[in-house]
Amino acid sequence: PGGGQVILEVDLARKQFGGLVAVNDMQFSVGSGQIVGLIGPNGAGKSTMFNLVTGVLPLTSGTIRFFRDGSLQAISGLPSREIVKLGIGRTFQHVRLLPTMTVLENVAIGAHLRAKHGDISEVISSVLCRNQKIEDALLLEAKRQLERVGLGAMLHEEAGSLALGQQRILEIARALCCDPSLLLLDEPAAGLRYKEKQELASLLNKLKAEGMSVLLVEHDMDFVMNLTDHLVVMEFGTKIAEGLPQQVQQNPAVLEAYLGG
Ligand code: ADP
Ligand code: MG
Numbered sequence: 001p002g003g004g005q006v007i008l009e010v011d012l013a014r015k016q017f018g019g020l021v022a023v024n025d026m027q028f029s030v031g032s033g034q035i036v037g038l039i040g041p042n043g044a045g046k047s048t049m050f051n052l053v054t055g056v057l058p059l060t061s062g063t064i065r066f067f068r069d070g071s072l073q074a075i076s077g078l079p080s081r082e083i084v085k086l087g088i089g090r091t092f093q094h095v096r097l098l099p100t101m102t103v104l105e106n107v108a109i110g111a112h113l114r115a116k117h118g119d120i121s122e123v124i125s126s127v128l129c130r131n132q133k134i135e136d137a138l139l140l141e142a143k144r145q146l147e148r149v150g151l152g153a154m155l156h157e158e159a160g161s162l163a164l165g166q167q168r169i170l171e172i173a174r175a176l177c178c179d180p181s182l183l184l185l186d187e188p189a190a191g192l193r194y195k196e197k198q199e200l201a202s203l204l205n206k207l208k209a210e211g212m213s214v215l216l217v218e219h220d221m222d223f224v225m226n227l228t229d230h231l232v233v234m235e236f237g238t239k240i241a242e243g244l245p246q247q248v249q250q251n252p253a254v255l256e257a258y259l260g261g
Helices: 047-053 079-084 105-118 120-129 136-146 164-178 194-209 220-224 245-250 252-260
Strands: 006-017 019-029 035-039 061-068 071-074 089-090 180-188 211-217 230-237 238-243
Touching: 006 047, 006 136, 019 035, 019 211, 019 230, 019 238, 035 047, 035 089, 035 105, 035 194, 047 180, 047 211, 061 079, 061 211, 079 089, 089 164, 105 164, 105 220, 136 164, 164 180, 164 194, 164 238, 194 211, 211 220, 220 245, 238 245, 238 252, 245 252
Parallel strands: 035 211, 035 230, 089 180, 180 211
Antiparallel strands: 006 019, 006 061, 061 071, 230 238
């Protein structure tokens, strides 16, 4: 898509769970500084596609390449903590926060895990005891990312007391620690009110203006229409369409997948 540098290249990625082909030879790319939407009905294989990119699941076949050190290099086969370190940050479909810890602590723990990929219980206890194991640098980084996403005034609130839209933005701040060049967001707008969706969209546009590349999984087509530069549509593991959002929206196969089922 577009004329710029490709940052992520998915080349015939395939994932089978027994007899089920969850991701069927998918092929698409994300250009540097683009917001690309990966959409499709429930069960299409979107989250599985994310898990392949981030190394959470091994590919059955195919290759995934990521731009680093001046060229596209295969990342498939690397452990997920290595993929994170190369510069791919992600959020999950369901909110994963420690609700009784503060906003700052939640992001600092994320930053610490990325930096050290240590044992989670050890990291949590070191934050709770404030025993210097979490270096000031990590707290500063967490604070910097929270300010970047607009949560700078909520550092000491309990994460669980935030509205869902703010919790999702908190998760984006956590994914931003360790400076990713590509962000993968799995249904960040799910369950959000209209105003929260608008706030999320403006944050993503801001990150894009800073040069961030984003791959966004979304079930809801309305949310991606005005936000994305390029859309990839999956159904039953297979890419059924891709292109400019306005073109994809008119595609008969896409209308069928969304309305015909
Ligand atoms: P989406 O995110 O588009 O809703 P998923 O990637 O979660 O879809 O799922 C795609 C298909 O793969 C579904 O049929 C789902 O049941 C199946 N699936 C996902 N993960 C696993 C797994 N770990 N084991 C077996 N089947 C799975
Ligand atoms: Mg999913």
